[in-house]
Amino acid sequence: TSVKKGRAVVFKLANRGAVAHDFRILGKKSAQIQPGKNGTLRVTFAKAGRFNYICTLPTHALAGMKGTLLVKA
Numbered sequence: 001t002s003v004k005k006g007r008a009v010v011f012k013l014a015n016r017g018a019v020a021h022d023f024r025i026l027g028k029k030s031a032q033i034q035p036g037k038n039g040t041l042r043v044t045f046a047k048a049g050r051f052n053y054i055c056t057l058p059t060h061a062l063a064g065m066k067g068t069l070l071v072k073a
Contacts, residue, residue: 002070005048013039025053025069048073
């Protein structure tokens, strides 16, 4: 997934699982999203590059809840 730099991105988060999750990217983190609930996180990427995102709850990133977002110039 990629976006252009300088734009605000609104991440729409839907928890369809059975336990709480959150979402962190570029030093910003969503609130914990409970099962069956939704949330959002708004982030503006001022620079181009690759930015890692994760679920910060214990063992979630190790279980694969992570990735990389490409921000293009």
